[in-house]
Amino acid sequence: MKKTALIGSLSLLVSFIAIISLSNAYWGLGDCQDGHPVVIIRPLYSKNAEINLDGIASESFWSSSENENGTLTVPLASDIGTSSFFVVYLNLTFVMNDEYLYILCHWLDNTTRPDLGGNNYDGLYFCWNINVPNFTAYFINGMITADMGGGDVDNWDWKCMSSSPPNGSSYFCQDLCFGTSGWYDPSLELDDVKIGYTYINNVSYTLEIQRKLQTNDPYDVQFDKTQLYKFNIGLMNDGTHEDHAVSWTHALDLKFDDIEQPFIDGYILSFVYMLMLISIIIYIKKQKFSSKIKNL
Ligand SMILES: [Ca+2]
Ligand SMILES: [Ca+2]
Ligand SMILES: [Ca+2]
Structure with a gap:
């Protein structure tokens, strides 16, 4: 084998391993924080x-052009290989003043306000780290923090089912907490x-969330310091709590005088690896074609 072909093949192998590794870091296999830096x-x-x-995002601050660092789309997925596997993309916008944190959440759902009975529902929750040393989104033994070094997590839990308050309602959702043992x-x-919510029947949900900083x-998590506040998100679609999709770990940065943190999304890396792969294949094919011409 020629040297160039050997190098090409090795690069191909490395690229495949990298792609497989990135894929495994997503879709609920293991701790996704290993494959995705904190956003x-x-x-x-x-x-x-x-x-x-x-639940109507008519406030001008929601669409402010100055909010490029507080607006993002978060992918969430449930456990791969299960009958309830699904992927959903949550559009989030964060705004704050001296007293409140506001979060706008919007996502698509073609089965809104389900009437499925039992503990099946649509819903959204946030888990905010209070004092867990190794906080991640990987709760392998349920909602306990013993595996992360112990400590407490603030949980904001909103559910929507046929018995929920009507479209356009505003009310306090469940405000919970779990710790080292549950x-x-x-x-x-x-x-x-407090939340306000609307839905477009069998199309989408919009949720406005308001919480006092302290x-x-x-x-509860207290937004009283200039620090990073780690969190993750779960989203339910017509399932029980166990069926929810989860995000990887994110962090709200209240260090307003700090320097911008670099972030490379796993998808961007996957795209780069894919481009490398295609380039290598084209290169090898060209080499083979050139040697054929020479041998004629
Ligand atoms: Ca509003
Ligand atoms: Ca649904
Ligand atoms: Ca709480």
């Missing part, structure tokens, strides 16, 4: 932001997370 989000600070919590009794804390509640 850093910096919310738009809008001192005079006032919200009408109606969930705390919900009665230990007040509900501090609640003085030990079972």
